[in-house]
Amino acid sequence: MIIYTTENKKFDGQREKTVLDAALASGLVFEYSCKNGQCGVCKTTLLKGEIIEKQGQLALTDQDRKERKILTCCCAPVTDIEIDAADLSALHGIEVKTLPARVNRITYLSDNIVEIKLRLPPTANFQFIEGQYIDVIWGAVRRSYSIASVSSDKELTLLIKFFENGQMSDYWFNQVKTNDLLRIEGPKGTFFLRDTAKPLVFLATGTGIAPVKSILSKLEYDPDYQQSQTIEVYWGNRYPEEFVWDASFNKLHITVHNVLSRPVDGWSGDVGYVQDVALADRKNIDGLVVYACGSNAMIQSAKKRFLESGLLEGNFHSDAFVQSF
Ligand code: FES
Structure with a gap:
């Protein structure tokens, strides 16, 4: 056929x-x-x-x-x-590979978020476009994680959130040790920056910030990139301690809005859903491009609301974290 x-x-x-x-x-x-x-x-x-x-x-x-x-x-x-x-x-020429990967560094950034750095064999020649994800394979369990690092880094960095009763969560939060041998398959997905000249809005929930960090870091290090547009990041979390990444860049000028889903004492940032806060902040979305990564619920709601407000469908890109079966 x-x-x-x-x-x-x-x-x-x-x-x-x-x-x-x-x-x-x-x-x-x-x-x-x-x-x-x-x-x-x-x-x-x-x-x-x-x-x-x-x-x-x-x-x-x-x-x-x-x-x-x-x-x-x-x-x-x-x-x-x-x-x-x-x-x-x-994405032509970006080859999906299955490779051994060793756990190189483990850093618990909060009670429920761990940063894992994976080391690939020196001959692996693993290439990806910033924003893509990999599958990590541990025994019979396979889970997808966005890459938080840039392709020129020696290690692959992942930001991983704890999920109650998750098989892989039990590994990352109770069993993982430096030098553990895992396998990865990737890179995968089509979440990457298409056009660097248009105003950009990134929406992220939880560890959905990982590919945003990767994409922005790539721009920061790119000697040919001259910023000519606004870049805003709306990052949503449930608790203040989950804002584990401080987006400080030298070259890039970005505005980061940390958004808590529910108010807590002493919080001075935004409160609500990232898509609502991002839409309330702008009168005009002409020419805007939105990149959303995180929960499927946020992405479906964000897409609906932005398209209803006049965003072109082709200007909404997303990578949803969906439940694994
Ligand atoms: S890639 Fe087909 S529904 Fe998500």
């Missing part, structure tokens, strides 16, 4: 493989994040042909289904098909 795109690209599809996996296997990269039907980032329109669902398309609404929207991470072709999907050429 052949899968055609509106950009006149085509690749082989199989009933056994999702459209997204078939695209990736053939060297094309379409927008994706969770790969399990929850975030909706891979949503596209089926223009011709028929597909089957390999897993539930949870992020589709009834209206989406009427409009023949599909999630490329969930569907496989049963005939030749044509889809309205754009190939992200910026």
